[in-house]
Every structure is written in structure tokens, then in C-alpha cells.
Amino acid sequence: MFITNRIFVANIYFAIMEERIRNSETRQFKAIFPNTLNANDTLFGGKAMQWMDEVAYITATRFTRQRMFTINTEKIKFLKAVSPNSIVEVIGRIEKAQAVKLKVKVQIFVEEMYGQERDKAVEGIFVFSSLDENRRPQKIDYNFF
Numbered sequence: 001m002f003i004t005n006r007i008f009v010a011n012i013y014f015a016i017m018e019e020r021i022r023n024s025e026t027r028q029f030k031a032i033f034p035n036t037l038n039a040n041d042t043l044f045g046g047k048a049m050q051w052m053d054e055v056a057y058i059t060a061t062r063f064t065r066q067r068m069f070t071i072n073t074e075k076i077k078f079l080k081a082v083s084p085n086s087i088v089e090v091i092g093r094i095e096k097a098q099a100v101k102l103k104v105k106v107q108i109f110v111e112e113m114y115g116q117e118r119d120k121a122v123e124g125i126f127v128f129s130s131l132d133e134n135r136r137p138q139k140i141d142y143n144f145f
Contacts, residue, residue, distance in 0.1 A: 017097070017142075024063035026055050026092040031113070032084055043082035048108055048122050049073075051090050056104040056126035059092035064102065064140055068128040071101070071137075076124035085113045088121065095125060100137045102128045 030036075030051060038044045053070055060068040082088060089109045096103040104126045111118040132138040 020063055021094045024059050024094060026059040026062065028055055028090045030088050030090065032082055032086045032088065034084070037084060040081075041084060043088075043121075045078060048078075048082070049076065049124075051088075052092075052106040052108065052122065052124060053126060055090045055092040056106050056128070059094065059104045059106075060102050060126075060128040063094050063097075064130065064142075066130045066141060068102065069131050070126055071129045072127040074103075074125040074127065076122070078122050080110060080119050080121040082108075082110045082121050086110050087113055092126075097140070097142060099139050100129055102140060104128065 028051065032043060036043055036047050053073075057068060057070065087110070089111070090106065091109070092104050092106045094102065095105040106124055106126055107120055108122040109118055110121040129137045130140045
């Protein structure tokens with residue numbers, strides 16, 4: 001009976017976590033205008049990372065409802081150049097929730113403004129932490145019950 005209750009509680013916890021992950025997924029769309037282009041007439045990599053960090057921050061905050069801070073980025077990959085006359089979608093989703101760190105996977109998809117083609121252009125992981133009043137990492141409160 002005790003083991004069955006523990007399994008039941010664990011299943012409820014994971015179901016709540018999955019629902020919070022789904023509910024915190026964040027999407028933003030951007031049109032590619034001349035002020036976002038570099039000398040090669042493609043999207044500035046720094047502009048793409050700015051958008052990714054913003055979406056990751058919103059995702060982390062929506063998931064935890066706590067003050068979150070970007071502490072690291074991992075595995076940023078620029079897969080396809082983003083050209084003018086494109087629309088990009090920036091998607092953030094919780095990848096891993098740890099005691100002190102939260103990892104948010106962010107992807108940018110590019111689609112033709114006047115066509116049907118859509119491809120993944122950039123992806124990466126943004127790592128967040130909750131900081132105390134002295135700006136030291138503190139445990140993230142995952143008590144969702």
C-alpha cells in the first residue's frame with residue numbers, strides 16, 4: 001500500500017510538471033527587417049541570441065514564477081542563414097529542471113514570408129538560476145502543489 005501511494009504521488013507530480021512545461025512554452029514571431037541584418041544581408045547572430053535569451057527568460061519565469069537569471073548558454077548552433085523577407089518563430093521550452101539550475105531549449109525557425117518553406121535556423125540551451133538577495137544561486141522552488 002505504501003509503495004502504491006508513493007508511485008501515485010510521483011505520477012501526479014510528473015503530470016503536474018509536464019503540464020507546467022506545456023503551459024510555460026513561449027513563442028514569439030519576428031519579421032526580418034533591414035535593421036536586423038548584417039553586412040552579409042543576413043540576420044545578426046547577436047540579434048538572434050538576444051531574441052533567444054528573451055524567450056528563454058520568459059519561459060523560465062513562466063515555469064517557476066520566480067526571479068530568474070541567465071547564467072550560461074550551451075550548444076548554440078547556427079544552422080541556416082536568415083535572409084530578408086523572412087519570418088522567424090522563436091520557441092522556448094523547459095528542457096531540464098534541476099535543484100539550482102533550469103535549462104531552456106530555444107529554437108528559431110525561419111519561414112519564407114511569401115512562400116511555404118520552413119527550416120530550423122538556430123538552436124541552443126539557456127541555463128537559468130534563481131538568485132537570492134545577495135545574488136547567489138538558491139534552490140528553485142518546484143513546490144507546485
